[in-house]
Amino acid sequence: MMAICWRVGGVLAVSRAFGYRLLKQYVVDPTIQAEKVDSSLEFLILASDGLWDVVSNEDVEEAAKTLMQKASQKGSADNITICYGV
Structure with a gap:
């Protein structure tokens, strides 16, 4: 069973990941x-x-x-x- 992780790349909450350069590949600009x-x-x-x-x-x-x-x-x-x- 897959665990759910509510963090982008397992690092930052989605709302904090916008604009974070290292996670750009995972987050589409709104x-x-x-x-x-x-x-x-x-x-x-x-x-x-x-x-x-x-x-x-x-x-x-x-x-x-x-x-x-x-x-x-x-x-x-x-x-x-x-x-x-x-």
């Missing part, structure tokens, strides 16, 4: 896009191409709304933030 965040923004979804390659914007938006509504219906009085990773 795509960076600036967006204005103001009161007109209903929600923000951060996702990789593993999601966007196979799920439409509309489906993602519907899923996010469903999760927010579910949390609200169950009595959440706090802000509702959803982060999920696979």
